[in-house]
Amino acid sequence: KQEVTQIPAALSVPEGENLVLNCSFTDSAIYNLQWFRQDPGKGLTSLLLIQSSQREQTSGRLNASLDKSSGRSTLYIAASQPGDSATYLCAVRPTTGGGNKLTFGTGTQLKVEL
């Protein structure tokens, strides 16, 4: 059974700092991994999607890496801003079976302070 863990559970940083969020998964048989952000009381916004054959994806100040063999992904946020404050979730999709369901991590709650 796939289990996805995110560390740290919560993080508070001053504005402008670069930071790394971690995601680990127990079963490396994944098709892809997706990072989302969730603002309080809101839905999930997709940030980056990394296919299992890829090592990283970039969008603006965000960079996500994937090491499938070790069961790890990181989300790097450069020059953090207060608007980045949200909960960040990673989710993995299995290669076979499971009906393409996503298994979500436990989330990292990020607060960027002025």
Next chain:
Amino acid sequence: DTAVSQTPKYLVTQMGNDKSIKCEQNLGHDTMYWYKQDSKKFLKIMFSYNNKELIINETVPNRFSPKSPDKAHLNLHINSLELGDSAVYFCASSQGAAYGYTFGSGTRLTVV
């Protein structure tokens, strides 16, 4: 022009009532899902439909019944609501394994 839309956004109801949540996607995706986010913010799949056919049915009480009249719609009907059903329910859609999910904004259900 909302991609995945859910109604209602908020739902407060008494125990024992029956309620429905509706979901529509205009992305042309073949697969739709219902996820439940509990009080600890953990997201877990409930159901998945591919082109109107049920393909995932996790361990969910049979008081929950999904219905997909066409591939653009997936509704969730809940009978005899219980306090423990209080949660945020998210609808999502995707097109093929290689593509990511698109989520709706959620329906916050409160059972009193």
